[in-house]
Amino acid sequence: MNKRTFVKLFSAVMASPAISPLLTWAAKDKLKNWAGNLEYSTDRLYAANSLEQVRSYVKEQNRLKVLGTRHCFNNIADSNDGFLTLKSMDKVVALEPEAHTVTVDAGVTYGQLCPLLHSKGFALHNLASLPHISIAGAVSTATHGSGERNGNLATAVSALEIVTAAGELVKLSRQRDGEAFLGAVVGLGALGVITKVTLDTRPTFLMRQYVYENMPLAEMKNHFDAIQSSAYSVSLFTDWQNQRISEIWLKSRVEEGHAFDATPEFFGAKRATKNLHPIAELSAENCTEQMGVPGPWYERLPHFRMGFTPSAGKELQTEYFVPRQHAVEAILAVERLHDQISPHLMISEIRSIAADNLWLSPCYEQPCVTIHFTWKQDWLAVKMLMPLIEKELAPFKARPHWGKLFTVHPAELRSIYKKLPDFIQLSKKYDPHGKFRNEFLSTNIFNS
Numbered sequence: 001m002n003k004r005t006f007v008k009l010f011s012a013v014m015a016s017p018a019i020s021p022l023l024t025w026a027a028k029d030k031l032k033n034w035a036g037n038l039e040y041s042t043d044r045l046y047a048a049n050s051l052e053q054v055r056s057y058v059k060e061q062n063r064l065k066v067l068g069t070r071h072c073f074n075n076i077a078d079s080n081d082g083f084l085t086l087k088s089m090d091k092v093v094a095l096e097p098e099a100h101t102v103t104v105d106a107g108v109t110y111g112q113l114c115p116l117l118h119s120k121g122f123a124l125h126n127l128a129s130l131p132h133i134s135i136a137g138a139v140s141t142a143t144h145g146s147g148e149r150n151g152n153l154a155t156a157v158s159a160l161e162i163v164t165a166a167g168e169l170v171k172l173s174r175q176r177d178g179e180a181f182l183g184a185v186v187g188l189g190a191l192g193v194i195t196k197v198t199l200d201t202r203p204t205f206l207m208r209q210y211v212y213e214n215m216p217l218a219e220m221k222n223h224f225d226a227i228q229s230s231a232y233s234v235s236l237f238t239d240w241q242n243q244r245i246s247e248i249w250l251k252s253r254v255e256e257g258h259a260f261d262a263t264p265e266f267f268g269a270k271r272a273t274k275n276l277h278p279i280a281e282l283s284a285e286n287c288t289e290q291m292g293v294p295g296p297w298y299e300r301l302p303h304f305r306m307g308f309t310p311s312a313g314k315e316l317q318t319e320y321f322v323p324r325q326h327a328v329e330a331i332l333a334v335e336r337l338h339d340q341i342s343p344h345l346m347i348s349e350i351r352s353i354a355a356d357n358l359w360l361s362p363c364y365e366q367p368c369v370t371i372h373f374t375w376k377q378d379w380l381a382v383k384m385l386m387p388l389i390e391k392e393l394a395p396f397k398a399r400p401h402w403g404k405l406f407t408v409h410p411a412e413l414r415s416i417y418k419k420l421p422d423f424i425q426l427s428k429k430y431d432p433h434g435k436f437r438n439e440f441l442s443t444n445i446f447n448s
């Protein structure tokens with residue numbers, strides 16, 4: 001992200017016969033991302049209520065971007081020209097128990113889908129730290145949770161419907177469309193407007209969450225594999241101070257053979273005696289239930305509860321995916337920067353993600369660990385720190401999260417994503433004149 005991201009640029013609200021502009025945005029407040037660090041470059045925002053409205057709006061426009069739930073920290077979703085929101089296209093279209101799939105309109109969030117799925121006896125394989133995000137926006141950026149055996153959230157996609165730049169509806173499925181499908185799922189919003197997503201489901205399950213405090217860094221270093229594979233989903237939180245992992249969140253299924261044995265000590269860390277927030281000083285009120293209380297998967301896999309503000313709110317985020325075999329070395333490389341990092345940090349999180357075959361997934365053909373930073377909202381400090389961290393992680397060919405802040409050079413992105421040239425070709429097939437391109441895509445993908 002560059003300075004321009006913080007510059008205000010507003011253009012007039014224009015009406016379209018098929019689409020109603022959401023004038024409330026224009027009247028009250030400027031259109032910003034969730035964290036408020038990014039004022040979008042236009043507040044022209046149109047809401048589509050049907051596939052036909054999407055198609056006619058796309059045909060009319062020369063350039064546009066789709067806005068999901070606005071949870072990206074960089075300018076990947078930004079537009080100088082106009083936004084389309086599918087927020088009111090929020091129906092669960094079909095639950096197909098025999099195919100083990102559910103199909104949803106692209107405006108649906110995980111928070112809307114999950115309780116419904118659970119009530120019908122089904123589950124998704126994993127979730128991010130919060131349920132508030134749109135499914136279409138999350139899969140477009142390869143959003144992930146944790147778990148050595150869990151792919152990122154995009155790996156659950158088995159089919160997509162996309163309105164291309166010409167206003168045509170294209171249907172792509174894992175079963176039928178091979179490589180084109182694998183290229184389109186983590187699409188960064190470059191191929192068109194996703195109008196429907198089909199996700200794999202599995203029988204619903206219950207989970208328990210335990211939190212441990214204060215693991216010496218040496219234990220993490222010596223037992224990283226055992227720690228990461230000890231539960232269905234494992235998150236390590238650290239402020240990089242005092243050579244310790246401050247909290248370890250372990251999420252396990254309750255059934256025999258899957259359950260986590262919650263001993264009082266875990267690799268030198270002590271089992272917590274009350275619910276905790278990842279940032280220990282903050283109230284755990286907005287966090288999912290801990291202390292081993294069983295509950296449905298969708299109320300344990302995220303760290304934050306629906307209906308509450310997730311994370312800290314006023315913050316910035318960066319995150320890097322490191323090939324799994326370099327996990328400990330990479331974590332220790334970041335730890336060496338603790339004096340520079342800590343004053344500007346709220347908390348860091350380390351997670352594991354399984355390999356996949358989606359072209360622009362940071363886990364393409366390699367399992368990864370992610371090293372995440374929730375920063376205080378001090379852009380100048382974060383802008384200085386990112387290159388330092390990226391330099392430490394460069395030997396491991398670390399890949400930045402597509403939806404968070406980074407300064408990795410486009411040429412570097414090209415060298416670490418071998419499928420990037422194929423992705424460019426695929427995008428050009430559906431969007432030959434760059435209708436869905438913005439500054440982020442032009443800089444990082446198409447000019448790289």
Ligand SMILES: Cc1cc2nc3c(=O)[nH]c(=O)nc-3n(C[C@H](O)[C@H](O)[C@H](O)COP(=O)(O)OP(=O)(O)OC[C@H]3O[C@@H](n4cnc5c(N)ncnc54)[C@H](O)[C@@H]3O)c2cc1C
Nearest residue numbers: 068069070071072128129134136137140143144189194403
């Ligand atoms: C508090 C917080 C916690 C987070 N936790 C995690 C986490 O645990 N793991 C993780 O990996 N990430 C996490 N993120 C990042 C977040 O999941 C991603 O940024 C995700 O992309 C957000 O989805 P969105 O709908 O809000 O995206 P937006 O910012 O609205 O859009 C993202 C991209 O998707 C495109 N897009 C959206 N909808 C469509 C559509 N219908 N058709 C075509 N393109 C579309 C947009 O054009 C844009 O390119 C977190 C973010 C926040 C703010």
